[in-house]
Amino acid sequence: MTTVAVPVRAGAHAYPSATPTPVRLALLGVGQVGGALAALVARPPLSHQFHVESGLVRDLARERPGAEHLQLTANLRHALGGQPQPQIVIEALGGIEPALTLVLTALERGIPVVTANKSLLAAHGDVLIDAAGRAGVPLRYEAAVLAGVPFLGTFARRALARDITGFCGIVNGTTNFMLSRMAAGRTGFAEALAEAQRKGYAEPDPANDVNGVDAVEKLAVLLRHFGDWSVRTQDVDAQGIAAIEGDDLAAAVEFGGTLKSIVAADWREGSLSAFSGPSFLSDSHPLARVNGVQNAVSLRNRLSGDLFFAGAGAGPDVTAATLLDDAAEMCGETPRAEAPRTWKRATPSAPATGWFVRVSGDRLPADTSIADLCSAYGVWLRRTSEPRGDAPGRRWFLTHPCAPSQIADALRALESAAGCDTFRARILEA
Amino acid sequence: MTTVAVPVRAGAHAYPSATPTPVRLALLGVGQVGGALAALVARPPLSHQFHVESGLVRDLARERPGAEHLQLTANLRHALGGQPQPQIVIEALGGIEPALTLVLTALERGIPVVTANKSLLAAHGDVLIDAAGRAGVPLRYEAAVLAGVPFLGTFARRALARDITGFCGIVNGTTNFMLSRMAAGRTGFAEALAEAQRKGYAEPDPANDVNGVDAVEKLAVLLRHFGDWSVRTQDVDAQGIAAIEGDDLAAAVEFGGTLKSIVAADWREGSLSAFSGPSFLSDSHPLARVNGVQNAVSLRNRLSGDLFFAGAGAGPDVTAATLLDDAAEMCGETPRAEAPRTWKRATPSAPATGWFVRVSGDRLPADTSIADLCSAYGVWLRRTSEPRGDAPGRRWFLTHPCAPSQIADALRALESAAGCDTFRARILEA
Numbered sequence: 001m002t003t004v005a006v007p008v009r010a011g012a013h014a015y016p017s018a019t020p021t022p023v024r025l026a027l028l029g030v031g032q033v034g035g036a037l038a039a040l041v042a043r044p045p046l047s048h049q050f051h052v053e054s055g056l057v058r059d060l061a062r063e064r065p066g067a068e069h070l071q072l073t074a075n076l077r078h079a080l081g082g083q084p085q086p087q088i089v090i091e092a093l094g095g096i097e098p099a100l101t102l103v104l105t106a107l108e109r110g111i112p113v114v115t116a117n118k119s120l121l122a123a124h125g126d127v128l129i130d131a132a133g134r135a136g137v138p139l140r141y142e143a144a145v146l147a148g149v150p151f152l153g154t155f156a157r158r159a160l161a162r163d164i165t166g167f168c169g170i171v172n173g174t175t176n177f178m179l180s181r182m183a184a185g186r187t188g189f190a191e192a193l194a195e196a197q198r199k200g201y202a203e204p205d206p207a208n209d210v211n212g213v214d215a216v217e218k219l220a221v222l223l224r225h226f227g228d229w230s231v232r233t234q235d236v237d238a239q240g241i242a243a244i245e246g247d248d249l250a251a252a253v254e255f256g257g258t259l260k261s262i263v264a265a266d267w268r269e270g271s272l273s274a275f276s277g278p279s280f281l282s283d284s285h286p287l288a289r290v291n292g293v294q295n296a297v298s299l300r301n302r303l304s305g306d307l308f309f310a311g312a313g314a315g316p317d318v319t320a321a322t323l324l325d326d327a328a329e330m331c332g333e334t335p336r337a338e339a340p341r342t343w344k345r346a347t348p349s350a351p352a353t354g355w356f357v358r359v360s361g362d363r364l365p366a367d368t369s370i371a372d373l374c375s376a377y378g379v380w381l382r383r384t385s386e387p388r389g390d391a392p393g394r395r396w397f398l399t400h401p402c403a404p405s406q407i408a409d410a411l412r413a414l415e416s417a418a419g420c421d422t423f424r425a426r427i428l429e430a
Numbered sequence: 431m432t433t434v435a436v437p438v439r440a441g442a443h444a445y446p447s448a449t450p451t452p453v454r455l456a457l458l459g460v461g462q463v464g465g466a467l468a469a470l471v472a473r474p475p476l477s478h479q480f481h482v483e484s485g486l487v488r489d490l491a492r493e494r495p496g497a498e499h500l501q502l503t504a505n506l507r508h509a510l511g512g513q514p515q516p517q518i519v520i521e522a523l524g525g526i527e528p529a530l531t532l533v534l535t536a537l538e539r540g541i542p543v544v545t546a547n548k549s550l551l552a553a554h555g556d557v558l559i560d561a562a563g564r565a566g567v568p569l570r571y572e573a574a575v576l577a578g579v580p581f582l583g584t585f586a587r588r589a590l591a592r593d594i595t596g597f598c599g600i601v602n603g604t605t606n607f608m609l610s611r612m613a614a615g616r617t618g619f620a621e622a623l624a625e626a627q628r629k630g631y632a633e634p635d636p637a638n639d640v641n642g643v644d645a646v647e648k649l650a651v652l653l654r655h656f657g658d659w660s661v662r663t664q665d666v667d668a669q670g671i672a673a674i675e676g677d678d679l680a681a682a683v684e685f686g687g688t689l690k691s692i693v694a695a696d697w698r699e700g701s702l703s704a705f706s707g708p709s710f711l712s713d714s715h716p717l718a719r720v721n722g723v724q725n726a727v728s729l730r731n732r733l734s735g736d737l738f739f740a741g742a743g744a745g746p747d748v749t750a751a752t753l754l755d756d757a758a759e760m761c762g763e764t765p766r767a768e769a770p771r772t773w774k775r776a777t778p779s780a781p782a783t784g785w786f787v788r789v790s791g792d793r794l795p796a797d798t799s800i801a802d803l804c805s806a807y808g809v810w811l812r813r814t815s816e817p818r819g820d821a822p823g824r825r826w827f828l829t830h831p832c833a834p835s836q837i838a839d840a841l842r843a844l845e846s847a848a849g850c851d852t853f854r855a856r857i858l859e860a
Contacts, residue, residue, distance in 0.1 A: 148734035150591050154584045157762065158755035161580050286740075289719060296738075304578035304748040308726075308740040310716075318734040325588035332587065333763055 022051040023331060026086035026111075028079055028102055029093035030055045030067050033116060037090060037320035039066040046324065054081045056093070056102075080106055088327050091115035092320075100124055107131045107139065114326040116143035116319050122217035122233055125224045126343050133340055138333065140326035145171055145218045146295045147314030147322050152225055153329065161301065164226040166266035168428060169297035170290050171218040173313025174202045174209040175241045175261045180291040183249040183258050189242065200315070201293055211240035212261070216276040219263040223274065223348075226299065227267055230343040231274070237350035237404065239277030243423050248358055251385050251396035257282040259356070260290070262428055266351065268300075274348035278425040280356035280398070285430045350404045354382065354427035357411065360394045361420030367395070373417060377410035378402055398427060452481040453761060456516035456541075458509055458532055459523035460485045460497050463546060467520060467750035469496035476754065484511045486523070486532075510536055518757050521545035522750075530554055537561045537569065544756040546573035546749050552647035552663055555654045556773050563770055568763065570756035575601055575648045576725045577744030577752050582655055583759065591731065594656040596696035598858060599727035600720050601648040603743025604632045604639040605671045605691045609708075610721040613679040613688050619672065630745070631723055641670035642691070646706040649693040653704065653778075656729065657697055660773040661704070667780035667834065669707030673853050678788055681815050681826035687712040689786070690720070692858055696781065698730075704778035708855040710786035710828070715860045780834045784812065784857030787841065790824040791850030797825065803847060807840035808832055828857060 025041070027034050034055065041050045055070040056079040064070075073079065076098055080089060089106040091113060093099045099120050106113050108131065115121070121128070121144055132139035142153050146169075155162040170176050177199075178192035187195075193210070196202035208214045216238040223229040241261050252259045257280050265274035281288040286308055290296040296310035314322065359370065371381045385396040399407065411422040455471070457464050464485065471480045485500040486509040494500075503509065506528055510519060519536040521543060523529045529550050536543050538561065545551070551558070551574055562569035572583050576599075585592040600606050607629075608622035617625075623640070626632035638644045646668040653659040671691050682689045687710050695704035711718040716738055720726040726740035744752065789800065801811045815826040829837065841852040 148591075148731070149737050150581075150584045150588055154580045157759045158580055159758060160751040160755045161578075284719075286719065289714075289716065301578070301741075303751055304744060305742040307579050308738070310738040311731075312735040314734060321590040321733055325590045328589060329587045 022047070022049055023088060023327070024081070024084070024086045025050055025052045025327065026079065026081040026089045026106075027052050027055040027070070028089060028091045028099065030057050030064055030070065030072065031092065031094075032316040033319045033323070034090070034092035035064055035067050036316040037092065037323055038070055040317075040320055040324060042066075042069060049328065050324065053086055054078065076102070080109070080111065085109060086111060088330065089113045090323055090327065091117055091120075092323070093117065095119055096123060103128060103139075104131055107135050107137050110135055110137055112138045112140075112330050114140045114323050114330070116141065116147060116323060118144040118214070118217040118221050121224075122220035125221065126230050129224075129341060138330040140330060141221070142326050143314070143319045143322035144221050146297060146309065146311060148318040149295070149309050149311035150322070150325070151297070151309045153326065155226065155299075160303065161307075162226065163302045164299050165268045165302055166264075166300045167222060167226065167297055168262055168264035168287065169222070170260055170287055170295050171222075171263055171297070172209055172215045172261055173293035173295055174206060175215070176290065176295065176313070177201050177293045179241065179244070179249070179259055179261065182244070182246050183253065188246045189244060210242050212238045212276055215261060215263050219265065219274060219276050222263070222297070223265055223272070224343070227265070227272070228341055228344055229265075229267070229272055229348075230345045231272070231348055235347045237275040237277070237348075241278055244278055244425075245423075247391050247394060248356075248396070248423065248425075250391075251358065252280055252356065254385055255280070255282075255356070255383060255396070255398060257285070258288050259425055260287060260428075262287065262426075264428060265348065272344075272346045272348045273351040275350055275426060279428040280425055281428050282430065285428060287428070352401045352403045354401045354429070355379075355399045355407045356396070356425045356427055357399065357407075358394060358396050358423040359414065359418075359420050360422075361418060362393055363418070364393060364395055364420060365418050367397075370395070370397070370414065373414055374399070374410045377413065378406045379410040401427075452477070452479055453518060453757070454483045454511070454514070454516045455480050455757065456509065456511045456519045456536075457482050457485040457500070458519060458521045458529065460487050460494055460500065460502065461522065461524075462746040463749045463753070464520075464522035465494055465497050466746040467522065467753055468500055470747075470750055470754060472496075472499060479758065480754065483516055484508065506532065510539070510541065515539060516541060518760065519543045520753055520757065521547055521550075522753070523547065525549055526553060533558060533569075534561055537565050537567050540565055540567055542568045542570075542760050544570045544753050544760070546571065546577060546753060548574040548644070548647045548651050551654075552650035555651065556660050559654075559771060568760040570760060571651070572756050573744070573749045573752035574651050576727060576739065576741060578748040579725070579739050579741035580752070580755070581727070581739045583756065585656065585729075590733065591737075592656065593732045594729050595698045595732055596694075596730045597652060597656065597727055598692055598694035598717065599652070600690055600717055600725050601652075601693055601727070602639055602645045602691055603723035603725055604636060605645070606720065606725065606743070607631050607723045609671065609674065609679070609689055609691065612674070612676050613683065618676045619674060640672050642668045642706055645691060645693050649695065649704060649706050652693070652727070653695055653702070654773070657695070657702070658771055658774055659695075659697070659702055659778075660775045661702070661778055665777040667705040667707070667778075671708050674708055674855075675853075677821050677824060678786075678826070678853065678855075680821075681788070682710055682786065684815055685710070685712075685786070685813060685826070685828055687715070688718050689855060690717060692717065692856075694858060695778065702774075702776045702778045703781040705780055705856060709858040710784075710855055711858050712860065715858060717858070782831045782833045784831050784859070785809075785829045785837045786826070786855045786857055787829065787837075788824060788826050788853040789844065789848075789850050790852075791848060792823055793848070794823060794825055794850060795848050797827075800825070800827070800844065803844055804829070804840045807843065808836050809840040831857075
């Protein structure tokens with residue numbers, strides 16, 4: 001009896017053992033991530049496993065230290081290489097076009113694709129996954145969310161583990177670093193941002209991190225991956241962190257918690273609610289301890305409860321290593337025509353939650369008056385901050401859960417009645 | 431250009447889409463886990479994917495609710511099924527024999543094996559993995575450690591993520607539940623154990639959990655998986671939790687931390703150090719917040735830093751689901767002759783760490799006398815507890831790092847000089 005249940009197939013790419021000939025890669029984009037990948041692949045042991053046959057760049061004249069050995073092209077028609085065609089395409093361009101067209105073309109030609117491009121996946125993930133499924137060709141994107149922490153591909157392969165009904169997470173390292181600094185050092189927003197830029201944690205243009213675009217794109221990727229939800233990022237209740245001030249972190253500490261930029265979603269009851277933005281977490285929440293450039297996701301599994309994955313948000317080297325691990329993994333898999341996914345297109349509702357509120361102004365009403373006014377809108381205060389000498393004209397409170405429209409109406413009424421400014425963040429319950 | 435880089439292979443088992451014929455499983459062991467698995471597979475959608483063709487039991491006469499539909503045998507020669515032979519063997523017997531012989535026989539016959547058997551893997555993992563490699567047949571054991579949290583298989587496939595140089599973790603849900611109860615409720619060991627048994631978190635015979643055997647077996651599995659280390663469990667510095675008392679948890683809280691049963695290993699410098707047993711963690715340690723039946727592992731990756739995985743330690747349903755996810759995963763993979771692993775046989779050194787120490791007796795010397803005596807053995811006190819009215823005749827202190835032999839000598843000298851008893855646990859630094 002020597003029949004093997006699933007026979008060894010001659011010529012399958014072996015990994016991590018060396019292959020007779022390295023797998024031929026086409027690299028789209030030779031910027032920070034693509035450059036790091038080219039440098040990794042140029043050295044043993046990876047040079048025995050992979051060979052970058054071509055690199056697509058926008059500007060052939062630009063110097064690319066560490067990638068001098070690459071065959072570069074700026075011509076989109078040569079981006080996917082010549083004959084024989086590449087065995088795997090690594091997309092490290094970022095943005096929508098030309099990445100979308102090139103990835104679709106590669107999949108249609110039967111070339112597996114690895115990408116870290118959350119913007120592309122957020123906007124066109126359905127189309128790409130469907131195209132890969134039709135072609136029976138793998139498309140992998142482990143590096144798109146928590147790049148250094150492998151978990152997306154794991155769940156894609158494990159149907160019972162993947163029985164997820166919601167999640168919450170910290171998915172943007174730049175803003176988590178900034179908020180951690182503001183909480184620890186009582187520094188303001190601008191200083192925290194400057195420090196993040198100095199340390200290389202923030203791009204020269206940090207807009208997409210600070211205004212929440214990066215986080216909501218990752219939310220969309222997670223929703224599609226774990227729930228087959230197809231949402232448009234502009235339909236999600238999403239906020240950036242720019243309105244948070246150092247004082248707010250101090251007030252959060254007084255309330256026994258902290259502020260984090262959170263993505264969260266829930267579909268236990270079938271319909272989808274989701275949000276992305278600053279949130280108050282009590283110190284006992286598992287995400288409250290995720291500090292600095294750490295990222296984390298907590299997934300709610302129907303059978304086994306909350307599964308928690310955390311690690312450093314990734315720099316170019318880690319992202320490049322994750323792309324290569326994806327490429328290596330697909331060499332060891334049997335491609336197959338997957339059953340078409342059925343996407344649930346939805347506009348997520350913005351859930352009712354408690355709220356962390358800052359009120360500031362020269363002549364703030366007494367707490368009891370604020371509570372009275374809020375209660376007229378169905379907003380009930382749970383805690384109010386002690387008056388603070390170092391923050392005159394500012395008060396903070398926590399509310400019981402209410403709909404976003406209720407808190408918006410209540411604070412608008414408060415602003416016009418008392419001539420004050422307000423800021424609010426959600427409360428994320430454990 | 432329609433050449434696919436890795437061609438679709440006709441007849442490969444598709445997953446999660448339905449296969450024309452369910453994959454034939456041989457189930458070894460129909461106890462709690464095996465019974466849960468049989469029940470899961472009996473219902474759609476899993477009944478379309480899998481069919482349990484035979485179940486091996488010790489006692490044919492015993493009633494097995496939920497498994498009445500199984501074809502049972504108590505004959506080891508029929509355990510691996512008839513003709514055609516099963517496509518996957520699920521080993522849920524536990525213990526060494528007959529599991530070892532049956533798993534080896536299955537692998538030699540080319541039948542892939544899934545197991546949750548940490549005792550078997552701890553003692554004979556080398557032999558089993560080598561046999562699987564020689565046969566080019568998969569052997570999976572995701573359920574052996576943190577059964578509900580998929581991470582072992584993930585790293586097996588990802589060589590760059592798997593560049594790990596050490597780990598620490600909480601891998602036994604029973605003892606973590608007990609210590610959490612003792613920390614929260616100031617209950618003693620016996621009450622905590624009784625509660626764990628009432629809730630079904632502890633076996634009727636909890637010896638292997640309480641005396642640390644379960645934890646050190648999982649440590650051995652992790653060492654082999656992440657470091658190619660082959661250790662004998664009896665060579666590891668391992669302690670159970672039976673000597674911990676409720677007062678110790680209260681003292682740990684006073685020191686700003688808690689006590690947990692920890693497995694830890696380090697091979698940054700090439701040589702291996704490891705231990706398993708009760709440890710003091712400051713509240714800022716990521717493992718300090720892992721409470722109840724939660725388990726967690728923190729892996730130190732050379733490139734991306736600490737990767738943290740946590741979730742509920744698993745009951746029979748979750749373990750069964752994890753075994754089935756392993757089985758499904760291997761249906762989608764291309765088996766291959768793996769390069770033989772090179773096992774590093776080692777006796778791990780017991781690292782120098784700080785120590786949490788309890789001293790108890792009717793006539794305890796003054797703290798300064800204790801400090802003087804310890805210093806003669808190279809043991810330096812870092813903190814001492816405040817005298818406590820509710821724990822007369824007991825004192826706790828934390829030491830600076832020193833070798834296990836130093837603390838052992840110092841405490842032996844203290845015991846004989848002062849006629850007192852002592853208890854010690856390691857300090858796990860963040």
